[in-house]
Every structure is written in C-alpha cells, then in structure tokens.
Amino acid sequence: GQQLNQSPQSMFIQEGEDVSMNCTSSSIFNTWLWYKQDPGEGPVLLIALYKAGELTSNGRLTAQFGITRKDSFLNISASIPSDVGIYFCAGGNSGGYQKVTFGTGTKLQVIP
Amino acid sequence: SAVISQKPSRDICQRGTSLTIQCQVDSQVTMMFWYRQQPGQSLTLIATANQGSEATYESGFVIDKFPISRPNLTFSTLTVSNMSPEDSSIYLCSADGTGQETQYFGPGTRLLVL
Numbered sequence: 001g002q003q004l005n006q007s008p009q010s011m012f013i014q015e016g017e018d019v020s021m022n023c024t025s026s027s028i029f030n031t032w033l034w035y036k037q038d039p040g041e042g043p044v045l046l047i048a049l050y051k052a053g054e055l056t057s058n059g060r061l062t063a064q065f066g067i068t069r070k071d072s073f074l075n076i077s078a079s080i081p082s083d084v085g086i087y088f089c090a091g092g093n094s095g096g097y098q099k100v101t102f103g104t105g106t107k108l109q110v111i112p
Numbered sequence: 113s114a115v116i117s118q119k120p121s122r123d124i125c126q127r128g129t130s131l132t133i134q135c136q137v138d139s140q141v142t143m144m145f146w147y148r149q150q151p152g153q154s155l156t157l158i159a160t161a162n163q164g165s166e167a168t169y170e171s172g173f174v175i176d177k178f179p180i181s182r183p184n185l186t187f188s189t190l191t192v193s194n195m196s197p198e199d200s201s202i203y204l205c206s207a208d209g210t211g212q213e214t215q216y217f218g219p220g221t222r223l224l225v226l
Contacts, residue, residue: 030213031213031214033214033215035217040219041219041220042116042206042217042218042219043204043217044217045113045214045216045217048213048214050213088154088155092213099145099160100215101157102154102156103154104154105153105154
C-alpha cells in the first residue's frame with residue numbers, strides 16, 4: 001500500500017527559528033494536506049494543496065506541492081512556543097471522494 | 113469548514129464488552145471517515161461511511177468488529193465490538209469538506225480496555 005514518510009521524525013528548535021519538514025511518497029497524489037495535532041486533540045487542517053508546484057501560505061506557514069507529485073514540504077517561520085505539536089502530511093487521490101493516507105508525523109518541540 | 117463533535121470523549125471499558133462512539137457534524141457532508149490512532153502513532157483509516165450504503169472497510173478491519181452506521185448526512189456511529197486490550201486507542205471521525213478536497217476531524221475518543 002501507499003506509504004508517506006515524514007522527516008525529521010522529531011526536532012527541537014529554539015523559539016524564533018525557522019522550521020522545515022517534508023513528506024515523501026512512493027506514489028503520486030493529487031492533493032496534499034498538512035495537519036497539526038495537539039496533545040489530546042484531533043488533527044487540525046493547516047494548509048491544503050491541489051496542484052503540482054503550488055506554493056501556499058497560511059500566516060507563518062508555507063507549504064509546497066512537489067512537482068513530481070510524490071512529495072510536499074512545510075515551512076514554519078519565526079517559531080513560537082504554541083507551534084509545539086505533531087505535524088502530519090496527508091496525500092489524497094479523489095476518486096469520487098477524498099480518501100487520504102497519513103504520513104508518519106513530525107514532532108516539533110520549541111525551546112523558549 | 114465543518115465542526116465535528118464526538119461522544120464519549122473517553123471511556124474505560126471491560127474486555128468483551130462493546131462501545132459505540134457517536135460523531136456529529138454541524139453541516140451536511142457526503143463522506144464521513146473513521147480512523148484509529150495508537151499512542152504516538154499516525155492515523156490509520158478504519159472505514160469510509162457514505163449515507164445510505166454500507167461502509168467501506170480498509171484492509172485489516174471488518175464489519176463484525178467495527179460496525180458503522182450512517183443514518184443521515186450529519187451523523188455516524190462506530191461500534192468497537194467484543195473489545196480486548198489491543199483495541200485501546202484513540203478513535204477519530206472526520207468528514208469531507210463539501211466542495212473541497214479536504215477532511216476535518218473531531219476531537220477523538222480515547223478508549224482504554226482493561
């Protein structure tokens with residue numbers, strides 16, 4: 001089946017630093033989604049990407065849909081303590097409905 | 113975006129019993145999904161629920177163990193049947209973003225089976 005690998009698996013960064021994480025797949029996806037999950041909560045959608053090469057921003061977050069359609073990147077600029085959490089990518093192939101496959105997750109810790 | 117609630121938020125159950133989890137969406141949606149998330153792990157899709165038809169189960173999940181109902185366009189239930197400690201997990205429901213290729217999630221149900 002499809003597998004989405006995220007890297008790094010976890011990271012510690014200093015408050016104010018920029019963060020980069022990526023997601024790679026063995027298969028092509030038509031949609032890439034990025035979620036953040038806080039402890040004890042469900043995942044919250046951050047950014048949705050629908051077109052190869054697309055670059056989309058949401059505040060301090062920027063994500064890109066890789067041109068090969070097998071990868072995606074998420075950048076967080078000027079990190080703050082509330083950025084702590086687990087970030088998941090998800091790839092989708094709409095075939096009448098949106099069924100997605102989730103990545104392995106990147107755990108982010110921000111040191112004040 | 114859709115706002116999704118789940119009940120119960122958590123439960124502790126005895127081996128061999130069953131628990132039904134409810135998922136309510138604040139707007140009509142076409143597809144609803146049920147996921148399982150083991151502690152510290154990613155999300156695994158259990159099944160997709162479409163109103164008016166049988167749920168579609170992923171490999172490794174069967175209807176006898178995880179029966180699902182979808183009586184209308186805003187509500188679904190997942191039952192975890194004949195539970196064992198291996199069923200201890202977080203169960204999440206999600207709904208498609210109507211008109212958008214996205215999914216929105218509920219807060220999850222934390223299940224501990226003793």
